Amino acid sequence: MTVRSEAFPNGANPQHVLGPPAPSAIFLVLTVRPGAEETAKDFLGDIAGIVRSVGFRAREDHLSCVTGIGAELWDRMFHAPRPAQLHPFIEQRGDVHTAPSTPGDLLFHIRARRQDLCFELARQLIASLGDAVAVVDEVHGFRYFDERDIMGFVDGTENPEDQEAVDSVFLGPEGEEFEGSTYVIVQKYTHDLSAWESLPVEEQEAAFGRHKLSDMEFPDEDKASNSHLTLNSVESPDGTEHKIVRDNMVFGSVESGEFGTYFIGYAADVSVTEQMLENMFIGKPRGTYDRILDFSTAETGGLFFVPAQDFLDDPDGQLTAADAAVTGDAGPEAAGVAAPGGPASVDPDDDSVDAADEPSTDEPQADDGSLGIGSLRRRRQ
Ligand code: HEM
Numbered sequence: 001m002t003v004r005s006e007a008f009p010n011g012a013n014p015q016h017v018l019g020p021p022a023p024s025a026i027f028l029v030l031t032v033r034p035g036a037e038e039t040a041k042d043f044l045g046d047i048a049g050i051v052r053s054v055g056f057r058a059r060e061d062h063l064s065c066v067t068g069i070g071a072e073l074w075d076r077m078f079h080a081p082r083p084a085q086l087h088p089f090i091e092q093r094g095d096v097h098t099a100p101s102t103p104g105d106l107l108f109h110i111r112a113r114r115q116d117l118c119f120e121l122a123r124q125l126i127a128s129l130g131d132a133v134a135v136v137d138e139v140h141g142f143r144y145f146d147e148r149d150i151m152g153f154v155d156g157t158e159n160p161e162d163q164e165a166v167d168s169v170f171l172g173p174e175g176e177e178f179e180g181s182t183y184v185i186v187q188k189y190t191h192d193l194s195a196w197e198s199l200p201v202e203e204q205e206a207a208f209g210r211h212k213l214s215d216m217e218f219p220d221e222d223k224a225s226n227s228h229l230t231l232n233s234v235e236s237p238d239g240t241e242h243k244i245v246r247d248n249m250v251f252g253s254v255e256s257g258e259f260g261t262y263f264i265g266y267a268a269d270v271s272v273t274e275q276m277l278e279n280m281f282i283g284k285p286r287g288t289y290d291r292i293l294d295f296s297t298a299e300t301g302g303l304f305f306v307p308a309q310d311f312l313d314d315p316d317g318q319l320t321a322a323d324a325a326v327t328g329d330a331g332p333e334a335a336g337v338a339a340p341g342g343p344a345s346v347d348p349d350d351d352s353v354d355a356a357d358e359p360s361t362d363e364p365q366a367d368d369g370s371l372g373i374g375s376l377r378r379r380r381q
Pocket residue numbers: 149151153154155156157158159187189208210228229232233244246261263265273274276277292296
């Protein structure tokens with residue numbers, strides 16, 4: 001699904017974040033060599049063209065690429081304040097399990113209906129960047145039976161859809177110069193599959209809070225306090241539920257015996273995802289950590305800002321225009337006019353949401369742009 005600029009009052013043109021689950025994905029996390037910041041910045045504007053070159057020959061296979069920028073690289077590339085919620089990934093050190101923070105300056109989330117398209121795009125992106133970057137993590141993900149994770153449970157069922165997804169993911173007009181942008185958290189998990197598979201199915205189901213075969217959710221009163229679903233339900237004090245959009249993929253190698261889940265979660269308010277991670281690893285209350293972590297180990301952790309496509313096409317121009325808007329010297333660019341070319345995707349069906357409604361702005365906003373929920377928000381102050 002491409003979100004047309006009509007969804008955003010100032011005309012922002014988001015990257016291709018929302019879409020139907022693609023059968024293939026490649027996740028690339030890169031670091032940018034010191035001194036290569038200008039090369040990396042110039043490259044941002046080339047990405048859409050590279051995606052078109054690879055994907056246009058097979059438009060029916062929906063090649064897309066979402067690009068994220070890490071906090072440290074932002075500071076090195078731009079002489080401008082970071083987006084309000086862009087900071088290094090916050091490590092979660094629980095009494096038993098830890099979510100580590102690992103290096104990452106750029107994220108490419110590549111998706112398509114065919115693995116060869118994903119691979120060719122990854123190859124072309126890295127070839128263009130040359131020795132300006134080092135690949136610190138590369139995961140080739142695939143869609144497993146019935147949309148299941150390799151632990152055997154259907155993954156993605158409770159993702160928000162349509163306008164709710166747009167509202168959950170993209171910064172609206174309150175995002176000022178970053179309208180149409182989002183934040184993404186990624187983590188690579190490896191599983192002790194033999195230990196997991198030795199559990200009776202009833203225990204596996206209790207760990208998630210859903211039935212394995214039918215994917216039916218347990219009634220709330222039957223969900224264990226350490227179940228994945230209980231700990232990932234995040235509400236504000238007034239009972240409003242906060243959602244993120246996930247597109248996890250399975251990966252594995254029979255030779256090494258490494259099997260895993262690549263977690264990826266997009267949110268307009270990254271403190272929602274951070275609260276979920278705190279609940280999972282520290283526990284809610286402390287010590288009541290997510291049962292699936294006894295079988296799944298977080299190996300990596302990164303947080304990236306995913307700007308709108310207009311920003312990727314011309315970052316300095318967008319930052320200058322935003323600055324001019326703040327100082328009152330607003331030219332036509334400051335109105336957020338969408339750049340030609342559109343987001344980095346090749347999508348012939350374009351089952352777009354023409355969301356006329358503005359994304360909700362009624363949520364209380366903290367000074368860092370988060371909803372100010374949970375203890376994470378307080379800790380960062
Ligand atoms: C090993 C890693 C993980 C696996 C295998 C996994 C798997 C699953 C499965 C099978 C479901 C139930 C179906 C669904 O609604 O998708 C689920 C739900 C969910 N997961 Fe995960 N997940 C993992 C990590 C995470 C992480 C790190 C987060 C957040 C930071 C997260 C957030 C959620 C949320 C928000 C839901 C929906 C809860 C609801 O509204 O009912 N998951 N996950």
